[in-house]
Amino acid sequence: MSNWSEERRRNQAAEAEQRRMDKDAAAERALKMRAAEDDRRRANRQADKAEARAEKQQARRDKRERRRERAQAWTKHTTPRALYSRGTVALVTASVLASLPAQVAHFASLSLMLVTVPFALEGAAWVAAFGVMYADEQRLPAWVRWLLRGMCLSAAGYAAWINYGYGMQTAPAVGYGLASVSLLGPLFFEVRQWVTTITVDPKERERKAEAKARAKHDKRRRSHHKDVVQLAERLVSAAPFGTLAREDAFTAAWQIFYGSETPGMTPAMHAQQLAARKGLADAMDAANGSTVSARGVLLQRLHPAPAALLSASENPQVESQMPPTGERPTKARPKALKQAGEDGRRSNGGTPPRRQPGRVKYHPLANTAAADTARQIAAVNGSH
Numbered sequence: 001m002s003n004w005s006e007e008r009r010r011n012q013a014a015e016a017e018q019r020r021m022d023k024d025a026a027a028e029r030a031l032k033m034r035a036a037e038d039d040r041r042r043a044n045r046q047a048d049k050a051e052a053r054a055e056k057q058q059a060r061r062d063k064r065e066r067r068r069e070r071a072q073a074w075t076k077h078t079t080p081r082a083l084y085s086r087g088t089v090a091l092v093t094a095s096v097l098a099s100l101p102a103q104v105a106h107f108a109s110l111s112l113m114l115v116t117v118p119f120a121l122e123g124a125a126w127v128a129a130f131g132v133m134y135a136d137e138q139r140l141p142a143w144v145r146w147l148l149r150g151m152c153l154s155a156a157g158y159a160a161w162i163n164y165g166y167g168m169q170t171a172p173a174v175g176y177g178l179a180s181v182s183l184l185g186p187l188f189f190e191v192r193q194w195v196t197t198i199t200v201d202p203k204e205r206e207r208k209a210e211a212k213a214r215a216k217h218d219k220r221r222r223s224h225h226k227d228v229v230q231l232a233e234r235l236v237s238a239a240p241f242g243t244l245a246r247e248d249a250f251t252a253a254w255q256i257f258y259g260s261e262t263p264g265m266t267p268a269m270h271a272q273q274l275a276a277r278k279g280l281a282d283a284m285d286a287a288n289g290s291t292v293s294a295r296g297v298l299l300q301r302l303h304p305a306p307a308a309l310l311s312a313s314e315n316p317q318v319e320s321q322m323p324p325t326g327e328r329p330t331k332a333r334p335k336a337l338k339q340a341g342e343d344g345r346r347s348n349g350g351t352p353p354r355r356q357p358g359r360v361k362y363h364p365l366a367n368t369a370a371a372d373t374a375r376q377i378a379a380v381n382g383s384h
Contacts, residue, residue, distance in 0.1 A: 081196075088192040095185030096122055099163055102178050106166045121159045128152035129189050136197045149190065156186040221250075228253045 076082065103118030128151040135145045160182035167175030222229045231253040236244050254263045260270065 084192065084195070088188055091188055092126075092185040095181045096126075099159060099178060099182040099185075102163045102166045103159060106162050118159070118162075121155050121162075125152050125155035125159065125186055126189075128155065129186055129193075132190065133193050136193060152186050152190070156183050225254075228257055231256065 077086075100118055100122060103121065104115060107114035107117050128148045131148040132145055132152070135148060160179040163178035163182050164175045167178040169175075228250065232246065232249040235249040235252060236246060239249075251261070251263055255261055258266045260266065
């Protein structure tokens, strides 16, 4: 009995310990879940804050971008060109609205069938004015523009005459005012077109200047070299379209006519060039003394000779090497020169003269010729 009771107590204690451990584990799991949920909520709050911060930054950027776009649009729409164009359009609109009612009233008083005539008159005037704009854009001939200007002036003048007659029935000021507004719109529109036409872009001005210079050059070429230009045009027309440039054709035609690959050079000019070069060579030879001297001077400057060949001698040429003169030699001689065989003079017992390196002073032409010979020998031996 005691064993059973003891076993039961141990079982109950073990069950109590197990329940306690289960409770501790459940509590630990709950704590972990609560901590994970807190972390998740904290991360969500941080993400929400970061998203809200990013949205605010994006909103500020969008606001700055819209402000910058408005500033650019304002700058673009308030340039002198834009203001002048818009002001002209506003003036034209005001002139049309001011001149139409008097014309409609005038033609309606005559007949209801003539009510559309004022619109036709104003439309004709403005279509002609727009035609002038199109002619300027397409660079049409001047007579087209002046024809369109005449049509615009005729329609606007007729409308102004009608408005003047209708307004004079009320008061002279009304007549003059209606006539002026009828002409004011086309007049200022033409002034605006004239101003925009003479306002040329710098690049467009450069292109026009280049085209003008090219046309002038082509005219002078055709005037000076008519036959060559005609042959070049034949070569261009004979070749497939776009394969032969005009400059290449002109070069080929010049070579066919004169045999020279350089346009502008003729056989006579080549002969003149050769004669001029020969004259220059002769002048250089005459200035330097001779042909050998001119060549030697040039070679001496390009390839200096060795120092041994150009070294000057302290002693002049001996007596037997000097050309004969009409003067008789003096009898008095220094004692040092009377020793036989020392200097090679004729008075030394017939001893022949003997050249010693470095002791004889040669003529500059001889030095130059020697240097030229030395360079030729070196070039033949392969050391140049």
